[in-house]
Each structure stands twice: as structure tokens, then as C-alpha cells.
Amino acid sequence: MxxxxxxxxxxxxxxxxxxxxxxxxxxxxxxxxxxxxxDGDVLRNGINKNLGFSKDDRSENVRRIAEICKLMLQAxxxxxxxxxxxxxxxxxxxxxxxxxxxxLLVHVKCPINICEERDPKGLYALARxxxxxxxxxxxxAYEETKMASxxxxxxxxxxxxxISKLLNFLSTTTLINI
Numbered sequence: 001m002x003x004x005x006x007x008x009x010x011x012x013x014x015x016x017x018x019x020x021x022x023x024x025x026x027x028x029x030x031x032x033x034x035x036x037x038x039d040g041d042v043l044r045n046g047i048n049k050n051l052g053f054s055k056d057d058r059s060e061n062v063r064r065i066a067e068i069c070k071l072m073l074q075a076x077x078x079x080x081x082x083x084x085x086x087x088x089x090x091x092x093x094x095x096x097x098x099x100x101x102x103x104l105l106v107h108v109k110c111p112i113n114i115c116e117e118r119d120p121k122g123l124y125a126l127a128r129x130x131x132x133x134x135x136x137x138x139x140x141a142y143e144e145t146k147m148a149s150x151x152x153x154x155x156x157x158x159x160x161x162x163i164s165k166l167l168n169f170l171s172t173t174t175l176i177n178i
Contacts, residue, residue, distance in 0.1 A: 004033065004078045005173070006069050006098055010085035010145075011108035012137050013123055014115035016154040016162065017082040020108060023163045024170065025080050033078055038065055040083030053134035055087070062090040066097040073102060086142045095147075104173060106166065107148035112137045114155050149173070 007024060009017040018039055028035040040061070044051070048064055051057040062085055069079040085091055095103055115137070116124040127135035134140040150169045152162045 004076075005101075006073055006079045006081070006103045007106060007170075008069075008081040008083070008085070008091075008094060008103060009106045009108050010083060010091065012110060012112060012115045012142055013084060013135075014118040014120060015108040015110035016152075016159070017084075017108045019159065020106070020152065020154075020162060020166060021080050021082040024166065027167060027170075028078060028080075034076060035078040035080060036072060038068065038079055038081045038083075040065070040081070043083075053140065055140075058086065059090050059093070063093060063097070066094045070097055073098065084136050084142075086136045086140065088143045088145060088147065091145060091147055104149040104170075105145070105147060107145050107151040108154060109151050110154045112142075 007021070009021050011017050021037055021039070025035055025037045043065060044061065048061045051061050062083065065081055065083060069081060072079040085094070091105060095105075119125060123132060123135065124138065126132045127138040136142050150166070152166055154162055157165065
């Protein structure tokens with residue numbers, strides 16, 4: 001049975017997670033599907049502001065987001081998440097919290113050199129200078145995935161192609177009818 005599912009975008013900083021998540025949010029809103037965007041950067045400035053960037057804190061960040069999403073799904077609101085989620089074990093934990101049949105994991109793939117070129121927040125440059133510790137892909141790990149529902153390669157696909165690929169996928173796996 002096709003149903004609405006939580007959509008979790010993960011990938012390196014600057015890969016395009018939030019950009020794609022906002023497009024999906026807009027598509028859902030246009031179809032009057034109750035939805036919310038949970039952006040990792042925003043949550044780190046609010047509910048998760050007491051967490052750092054150690055492996056344990058990153059895992060706790062992801063766990064909290066997943067628990068919020070579980071509540072949203074119970075209220076028939078589709079959560080759309082954009083969060084780096086660098087560890088495969090945390091992606092598995094999200095599936096365990098939400099339920100494997102209730103989640104779509106969208107790997108937003110982009111090589112680190114392209115993410116650094118984009119560097120919308122100047123974070124990579126600061127990390128390379130040692131001013132940001134535990135930065136994913138520079139001084140902390142980013143584990144490639146084996147468990148994505150779909151991979152969107154934002155190096156090889158421009159924004160329009162990426163969105164088109166993603167929306168076509170969603171039309172076959174959720175209630176959204178594109």
C-alpha cells in the first residue's frame with residue numbers, strides 16, 4: 001500500500017539537502033498534505049542547542065529529530081528532515097524509531113570538493129583552518145550509505161533534474177500524486 005512517509009534527506013554540508021527538502025515541502029503544501037520541514041541547522045539552534053559535535057552528541061541530535069518525527073507521523077503530519085546524519089548506525093537508528101516502512105531515506109550525494117566550492121556558510125574554509133572541530137568530511141567521518149531509498153547526485157544533476165528525479169520517485173512511493 002502506498003502511503004505518506006517521513007522523508008529524511010542526508011548528506012554532506014552543502015550537498016543540497018535543504019534545497020531539495022524545501023521543494024518537496026512546497027509540493028506537499030500545494031496538495032494540502034500536512035507537512036513540516038525539520039532542518040538540522042535550525043534544530044541545532046533550538047531544541048538541540050545543548051549538543052556539540054562529538055559522535056555521541058551527533059547521535060543524540062539524530063535520535064531527538066527521529067522522536068519528533070515519530071510524533072508528527074502519529075498526528076498525520078509528514079515530517080521532512082534535512083540533516084547531515086553522517087553515521088550509518090544513526091540512519092539505522094532512525095529506521096528503528098520510525099519503522100522501516102514509514103521512512104524514505106534520501107541520500108543527497110555530492111563530492112566534498114564540490115560542497116567546498118559551494119560552501120554557502122563558509123564552514124569548510126573554517127574547518128580547514130582548524131577553527132571548527134569535528135566537521136563532517138574534514139575532521140570527522142562521513143560514512144557512505146548502503147541503505148538509501150534513493151540517491152540524488154547533485155554534482156551530476158542540476159537542481160531541476162534533481163527535483164524532477166526526486167518527485168518522480170515520491171509519486172511511486174507515497175500518496176503524493178505528481
